[in-house]
Amino acid sequence: MRELDTLLTRWLDQHWASAGEDLQGSFRELxxxxxxxxxxxxxxxxxxxxxxxxxxxxxxxxxxxxxD
Numbered sequence: 001m002r003e004l005d006t007l008l009t010r011w012l013d014q015h016w017a018s019a020g021e022d023l024q025g026s027f028r029e030l031x032x033x034x035x036x037x038x039x040x041x042x043x044x045x046x047x048x049x050x051x052x053x054x055x056x057x058x059x060x061x062x063x064x065x066x067x068d
Contacts, residue, residue, distance in 0.1 A: 001035050007042060011060045026056040 016024065030038065030053060040046045041057045042064070048054050 001039065004035060004038060004042070007060055007064050011063045014063055015059065022052065023056060023059070026052040029053060030056050 011027075016027075019027070029050070033041070033048075033053075037046075041048055041053075042061060044061070048057060
């Protein structure tokens with residue numbers, strides 16, 4: 001899904017280098033999710049059960065809104 005690629009790439013470009021190991025690990029874990037599930041998380045329609053996934057989803061959503 002092109003929209004997901006755009007959101008994830010923006011976060012990678014802006015935050016990967018400065019993200020700690022925990023956040024980078026959460027991002028890697030996020031990539032295992034199905035596209036539909038990931039899309040719903042990023043749109044705020046649902047939340048991941050994992051606290052670490054919630055943190056990365058919130059960070060990605062914040063990056064999408066700020067459009068730095």
